[in-house]
Amino acid sequence: MQLSLGSSTDRIPPERDLMREMAAYEALWNTPDASMRKLAALFARHPGQPPSALVAEHDIAQSRQQLQALLEGTVPPGILLHGTPEYPARLRDAEHPVELLYYRGDLSLLQTRLVTVVGTRHPTAEGLARTTRLVGLLVGDGVTIVSGLAVGIDAVAHRAALVNNGRTVGVIGTPLNHTYPPAHADLQETIARRHLLISPVPYRRYARQGYQQNSKFFPERNRVSAALSEATIIVEAGDTSGTLGLAHAALYQKRKVFILDSSLSDAGLRWPRRLEARGGIRVTTYDDIRRALQL
Known part of the structure; x- marks a missing residue:
């Protein structure tokens, strides 16, 4: 792929072709060593430039053709592109800001108060019950629940929001036309149709890689969740849980992180005290969350 550097006056026009920008962005992912970190550094070196200013025209055309084939028969994604009004400014707080994201659903949810509720894929019965109660209280206070559609705490958080007639945002580690785990296909489609589904994962790169390489997108999904939300609540997790990366x-992004007292009281866990030492907030009752967030 050839890198084409546009002039400093190049900008996305008012009548911008977002599909073209998507194709250019996906073309940037076509190099073998592309990563969120390296792409963030590239755009940082060329501030204000859209993806199409950094990619040769023939690469954009080829990428667009391949994307159309990949997306055939699926719901076309919406696009959140840095430099457009719809792109949430708070995403720039991430260590490696994502330049372009894909979505389906109601973007107005990004204007509501967002709190991420996450935890282990192997929760205890008590952890599941705590998640359900906590989400019910947050929804009652007008909070939109963000989670990652994973097995365990994530799925329960989404479902509890739906049962309580609340709002929920799913941030996933696959492209929008994939579901992981497959058993959550109905839940993911419900969120996409009635609420909001977001992904930072490029379609073409994902399609040509194996599971082991694609699994690296899940930590990136966590960073997006953290940036979108004003706070993260860890309901239950082990010392090696991927949830801790989100925390x-x-x-790092100066968001609040809440740690339940049940985790801090568990002498077998190291992470709760480590996060508390970095600024995590201990939660003994829901009022601790309410006060910290001024709900």
């Missing part, structure tokens, strides 16, 4: 990203 560290949230603290």
